[in-house]
Amino acid sequence: MDARPLLTVSEVEKAFGGIHAVDRCSLAVLPKTITGLIGPNGAGKSTLFNIIAGLYRPDGGEIRFNGTRIDGLPPYEIVDLGLTKTWQIPHELRNLTVLENVVLAAKHNSGEHLLNLFARPRQVKADEKQWRARAREILKLTQLDGLANEHARALSGGQKKLLELSRALMSDPTLVLLDEPVAGVNPALAGSLMDLIENLRRGGRTFFLIEHDMNVVMNRCDWVIVMHQGRRIAEGPPESVRANATVIESYLGG
Ligand SMILES: Nc1ncnc2c1ncn2[C@@H]1O[C@H](COP(=O)(O)OP(=O)(O)OP(=O)(O)O)[C@@H](O)[C@H]1O
Ligand SMILES: [Mg+2]
Numbered sequence: 261m262d263a264r265p266l267l268t269v270s271e272v273e274k275a276f277g278g279i280h281a282v283d284r285c286s287l288a289v290l291p292k293t294i295t296g297l298i299g300p301n302g303a304g305k306s307t308l309f310n311i312i313a314g315l316y317r318p319d320g321g322e323i324r325f326n327g328t329r330i331d332g333l334p335p336y337e338i339v340d341l342g343l344t345k346t347w348q349i350p351h352e353l354r355n356l357t358v359l360e361n362v363v364l365a366a367k368h369n370s371g372e373h374l375l376n377l378f379a380r381p382r383q384v385k386a387d388e389k390q391w392r393a394r395a396r397e398i399l400k401l402t403q404l405d406g407l408a409n410e411h412a413r414a415l416s417g418g419q420k421k422l423l424e425l426s427r428a429l430m431s432d433p434t435l436v437l438l439d440e441p442v443a444g445v446n447p448a449l450a451g452s453l454m455d456l457i458e459n460l461r462r463g464g465r466t467f468f469l470i471e472h473d474m475n476v477v478m479n480r481c482d483w484v485i486v487m488h489q490g491r492r493i494a495e496g497p498p499e500s501v502r503a504n505a506t507v508i509e510s511y512l513g514g
Pocket of ligand 2: 305306307
């Protein structure tokens, strides 16, 4: 394992009114790991992910991805650098098909598609073809290919999570942030989703995931970071985190 972090969060802060959602939080994610982020409700986990992905601007601190400073960059530039996030609550476009949802993810992500549409219409058509081909490939991988032409609204909760992951993969990310990838997903589908993530990790991708499901955290993560009241309070391999008294008190419930 490469010892140099892929992602470094240093002293990052974010307040909403009087609430310090993220309070001088520092952490690092090593390449080609599945790193888990756990902590009680309201600990600031989703807020931190939104900051990393460029959706919120931090009040202070610094974030580096692959050596590049990314805090303050717009989300599409961060995606272009190879960092993508999925949502805690799936953001599918209900009235589009599964395939269209995945194709659109690429367009949203490119950040300059509207400009291209006017400047280079022929290029756009060629891109469209490539995107559709790529989307179909990804849907095979996530086992949604059989549902490619269904409306996204017809999917089950678990399938919507798979659709979220499919959309994230369109940009060929190095690092994927997953906000509760298996929440509300039935155990069988959750298992295959995590198998898929392990396969993608073996292929060289890195995953940083928020999860309340201790099964996933203990069995699938290489490294676990614990957040409490906006800060990192502990980290380590899953077994050591589980045995950590502070963690037990603050999170696992005494
Ligand atoms: N957009 C916002 N405006 C105001 N307060 C917010 C906003 N987003 C989050 N908060 C507050 O910031 C704190 C951290 O919330 P966050 O959603 O990051 O927690 P979390 O660790 O993801 O929790 P959960 O496990 O329940 O998803 C909470 O007190 C929350 O109410
Ligand atoms: Mg959250």
